[in-house]
Amino acid sequence: MTSVRIAVPRKGRPLEAVLERIASRTGRTGLADEIISTLRYEKAIAKGDQQPDAPVYDRLSSYSDATDPTAPEYTLMRDDRQSMPRRIVFDSVRIPSETVDLELIGREEPFRALRKHEFALGFDSADLVLEEVVRLDPEPLTDLAALNERIDPLDTDVRVHTGLGDTVYHTLLATPAVADELDADLTREFVAEYAGELCISPRYERLVTAVLGTAAIEGIDFRYPDRDRTEEDLVAEVGLGVYITVSGSTARDHGLLVGDRLFPSETVLLENAAEMTAHAERAVDLVDGADIETALAIQ
Incomplete structure (x- = not known):
């Protein structure tokens, strides 16, 4: 055959x-x-x-x-x-x-x-x-x-x-301090109002730009974790990030709030x-x- x-x-x-x-x-x-x-x-x-x-x-x-x-x-x-x-x-x-x-x-x-x-x-x-x-x-x-x-x-x-x-999801994560600063839900609209550093996985800059939209990332500086550091750990330092999550338990262990599921990874x-x-x-x-x-x- x-x-x-x-x-x-x-x-x-x-x-x-x-x-x-x-x-x-x-x-x-x-x-x-x-x-x-x-x-x-x-x-x-x-x-x-x-x-x-x-x-x-x-x-x-x-x-x-x-x-x-x-x-x-x-x-x-x-x-x-x-x-x-x-x-x-x-x-x-x-x-x-x-x-x-x-x-x-x-x-x-x-x-x-x-x-x-x-x-x-x-x-x-x-x-x-x-x-x-x-x-x-x-x-x-x-x-x-x-x-x-x-x-x-x-x-x-x-x-x-x-x-x-x-399916797993690229999810918006933030520290309570950053979330309280804008007093808004963790959504794409939150990112559009935010200016500062955003933690993402290496090589995902284009993906994150696509799922947030180019208008929303104006004023955003991308940060990437080093090889020996997890994304959640860097998000806890930076204050805001986008990372693939399943249950969100690891993010919460780092004191992070779990926001909107921005895009499915499949x-x-x-x-x-x-x-x-x-x-x-x-x-x-x-x-x-x-x-x-x-x-x-x-x-």
Whole structure:
């Protein structure tokens, strides 16, 4: 059967969301669990939270099965942590189905691989789309459904098709002192009235500008945490910040108030319209579905 190559992240929450989604449609839950548990174990080793049971090349060899064409393959990369450890990450796997075989190919930046026309399909965080191609307007971008409208067709053929429902949110955080200073709710309007420093994650300047709007960030100076410092810790010092939160408990532990959810962060299925084929459409039909509870509502 013809296979369709799909670019996917090499590690992390987006890859897990992709594997779980495909497993739910193909029944390959054991394969997904195997890949996810292997990568979580290797992440713990890279972070120093787990002692390895064998040298890295021995582990890499043990994860492979050359006799099984559908067995996952892994590769080595340098982790960006201070000691730059070698980290085992996902490389590829072939997943058969009744309609089309899916060949998942690990990439550091799947969205960029689609932009370069290396793939017709890919999965990546919606954040990367905001960071790369969305138009920056005075008015804020408030939901994923409007994302495609802000992509210049002359810039890229890639569009967002659907989300996978692994939604977390870029959330406004502030200290009580800063909130009391303006005596207002922690919303986009609060930021528009604020002037001073705003803590954000590194490389998210364009994303935050898009979701707040260029008008709101006039008078704002972005601050970024150092490698050995958390975002919540810097927000507590600066007074105001935008950071991805799930429950908000960590922010509250730092004495921060949790404000509006500004924008959803979610793994999305991406299409390069110029590269789509009938086989790629079958792959889309396989992973798409009304059963996904997603913050995305592309029409």
